[in-house]
Amino acid sequence: MSVLLIEDDVDLGKLLTQFLEMNDIEVVHARDGETALDLFERIEFDLAIIDVMLPDTNGFKIAKVFKQQKPDLPFLFLTAKNKKEDIISGLKLGAEDYITKPFEPEELVLRINIVLRRNLQNGNQTLDIGNSSLKHDELKLCTPQNEYKLTQKESELIAFIIKNKNRLIKRQIMLKTIWGENDYFLGRSMDVFISRLRKFFKDDPMIRIETFRGVGYIFRDN
Structure with a gap:
């Protein structure tokens, strides 16, 4: 399982990478939108985890690109933006989940596995x-x-x-x-x-x- 983690907070990015890898999840970490889009074009991922607030763009714009170019790639938002309108906007873009900070890393692993199982079970192609x-x-x-x-x-x-x-x-x-x-x-x-x-x-x-x-x-x- 390969995950693209888009998170600009260096310390949180390292912590999540280490925790996910301990749970047998391969992680490629991008700290900004430009790097994330470059990785997205070159590497096949099973899932993307997207922070909304990024230094050069916002996660909603990144998600739109992902959805247009690879509509089968599941993604979820992991962000401090917890207003109702933000959550609705994220889910309307096609996000499998919207997790607000703070959160427990164990919860993130659980949500990832649920998303991947759900996508397998609901596949109709x-x-x-x-x-x-x-x-x-x-x-x-x-x-x-x-x-x-x-x-x-x-x-x-x-x-x-x-x-x-x-x-x-x-x-x-x-x-x-x-x-x-x-x-x-x-x-x-x-x-x-x-x-x-x-x-x-x-x-x-x-x-x-x-x-x-x-x-x-x-x-x-x-």
Whole structure:
């Protein structure tokens, strides 16, 4: 999971970066709008956290650019602007959440995981990988030779890996995003799900699932 954090307060930015990374969330920190837009164009992020008050612009303008160029990228505001009209403005722009300062870092991690799970569950588009496609809203996976009816959890997991294909996905991140927590027994359950996915994709030569024992997986789309 990769997050773009846009926060001009140096100390708060460092604190949040350290806390999020302790929770297996990769963070790229930008202190102004110009840097944030440059990073946004060059790097694929799973989520953006945007402060409204920035030295060279405001977070609402940044969010508008994000929404226009990458409408599928979820974002939330993290700001001291707590007036009702500010909150309404932020949510109208399409923000998944609006968190006002002060706040607890644990709350931010919880909100991030809720946003990512909600986006997976509510996805209604067709997602492609290799020669296969996931019809997320129909809970259906179509491979070159077969069509599989999926459970909700299988569909969420496949949607997650398609959106993160060709990069290492850590086990902890998969567990926290799909199952809600990093737990030994849930980890064993996830291993069973991965075994099912290998069977689902066995007739698609374009897809390869690589295991990095104790670390995570890469889902190759060749």
